[in-house]
Amino acid sequence: METVIAYFETIPTLHRSLILVGGLSFFWILEGPFSLFKLKYNKWQHALPNIFFTGTTILINLLLAFLLLNISDWAVSSSFGILHWLPDFPLWSDVLLGVLLLDFIGAYLPHWTEHRIKPLWMIHLVHHSDHYVDTTTANRHHPLESIVRFGFTLF
Numbered sequence: 001m002e003t004v005i006a007y008f009e010t011i012p013t014l015h016r017s018l019i020l021v022g023g024l025s026f027f028w029i030l031e032g033p034f035s036l037f038k039l040k041y042n043k044w045q046h047a048l049p050n051i052f053f054t055g056t057t058i059l060i061n062l063l064l065a066f067l068l069l070n071i072s073d074w075a076v077s078s079s080f081g082i083l084h085w086l087p088d089f090p091l092w093s094d095v096l097l098g099v100l101l102l103d104f105i106g107a108y109l110p111h112w113t114e115h116r117i118k119p120l121w122m123i124h125l126v127h128h129s130d131h132y133v134d135t136t137t138a139n140r141h142h143p144l145e146s147i148v149r150f151g152f153t154l155f
Contacts, residue, residue: 001091001092001095002091005091005095024135024136024138024139027135028043028047028134028135028136031134031135039132041132043134046131046132046134046136047134047136049140050130050136050137050139050140051136053126053139053140053141053142054136054139054140056143057139057141057143057145057146060143060146060147061146064146064147064150067150068150068153068154071154082101083097083098102153105152105153106149106152106153107149109152110148110149110151110152111124113152114145114148120148123142123144123145123148124141124142124145125142126140126141126142126145127140127141127142127145
């Protein structure tokens with residue numbers, strides 16, 4: 001477990017990029033012959049706008065990552081945050097709790113909120129307006145959606 005954590009603490013940018021692009025490409029290719037529905041559309045023509053949205057999301061998240069890194073460093077040095085307020089637990093339970101909290105606060109809660117508040121729904125609608133849902137739809141987000149999710153992650 002410690003080896004895995006050490007790797008992901010120091011993962012080279014190239015490895016992170018290969019995991020992202022490789023995973024998306026693998027599933028995009030795989031859904032061709034093993035698709036739940038057989039739709040007649042040009043996969044490349046459909047994917048191009050989604051790849052554009054993915055690119056803008058990556059660019060904005062890259063910029064926000066520097067801010068998040070500085071805030072994270074401050075939180076660790078100041079012993080600020082839920083995991084610092086709990087008694088000492090084994091590393092595996094801290095990792096599990098941290099992932100669950102990040103997923104709930106940084107993914108589920110903003111997604112739930114975006115479905116219920118009209119201005120946020122209008123931003124999130126870019127994701128739901130894809131006519132042919134495939135792997136590329138997963139990263140089809142309005143650029144402002146990254147900022148909304150970032151705000152939830154901070155608080």
